[in-house]
Every structure is written in C-alpha cells, then in structure tokens.
Amino acid sequence: MTFNDKVDAFMKSNNIGNIKQLAILSDIPYTTLKDFYDKKSVDNSRLSTVRKLARFMGCTMDYLAFDNIIDFNGNSKSKSNKAFDELEVLFKKHRDILTKDDEETMRFLIEKRIREIDKQNNDQ
Numbered sequence: 001m002t003f004n005d006k007v008d009a010f011m012k013s014n015n016i017g018n019i020k021q022l023a024i025l026s027d028i029p030y031t032t033l034k035d036f037y038d039k040k041s042v043d044n045s046r047l048s049t050v051r052k053l054a055r056f057m058g059c060t061m062d063y064l065a066f067d068n069i070i071d072f073n074g075n076s077k078s079k080s081n082k083a084f085d086e087l088e089v090l091f092k093k094h095r096d097i098l099t100k101d102d103e104e105t106m107r108f109l110i111e112k113r114i115r116e117i118d119k120q121n122n123d124q
Contacts, residue, residue, distance in 0.1 A: 002067055010057050026056040061108040
C-alpha cells in the first residue's frame with residue numbers, strides 16, 4: 001500500500017474531502033502535504049512533520065513511510081521484529097530518560113536503515 005493509498009483511505013474513512021481539508025485539520029501546511037502527495041512518499045521530509053501527520057492519523061511513522069507496512073500499528077513483513085523486541089527491552093530499561101517521541105524516532109530510523117540494507121542486498 002503506497003503513501004497516497006494510505007492517506008486516501010484515511011481521508012475517506014474520516015470524511016475528509018481533499019488534501020486542503022487534511023492540511024487544515026492536521027495543522028500541517030497544505031504545500032507540505034501536497035509535496036508528500038506529489039512525491040508519493042515522505043522520503044527526505046522533516047521527521048517532525050511525518051510525526052505530526054502520523055499522530056493526526058493515529059498511526060505509526062513507519063506506516064506512512066514504508067509501503068510494506070500493512071497496518072496502523074507498524075506491523076510489517078520485515079525480519080526486524082527481533083530487533084524491535086530487543087529495542088523494547090532497552091526502552092523499558094531507560095524509560096526514565098526516553099520519551100515516547102524518542103521511541104518513535106528510534107523505531108523509524110532503525111526500520112528505515114533495515115530497509116535500505118535489505119534493498120542494497122536485493123540489488124546485488
């Protein structure tokens with residue numbers, strides 16, 4: 001499911017007619033959302049903006065960023081589940097110094113790097 005498919009499905013299920021309405025409701029500039037939509041991805045976008053859209057939609061940043069993420073909770077077909085289980089242990093161990101934003105950002109960056117490595121391996 002592509003970025004545009006995910007945004008379209010969200011807008012349809014929430015009776016949001018177009019990107020302009022989404023921009024108003026999410027408090028994200030129209031031009032930013034339009035740029036996401038035209039590129040059909042959030043690649044090279046500001047992390048804070050992706051986080052804001054994900055929070056508004058009630059999904060993970062991974063869900064928006066990666067086509068193979070199949071649900072709002074960020075579950076995928078990836079082999080990275082073990083890595084995230086170990087990461088969860090670290091988050092629990094250091095919950096006194098890590099915020100939810102820290103956790104989301106780290107998950108996003110690790111998943112992105114895993115996908116880059118998987119792509120490089122598949123291209124070889």
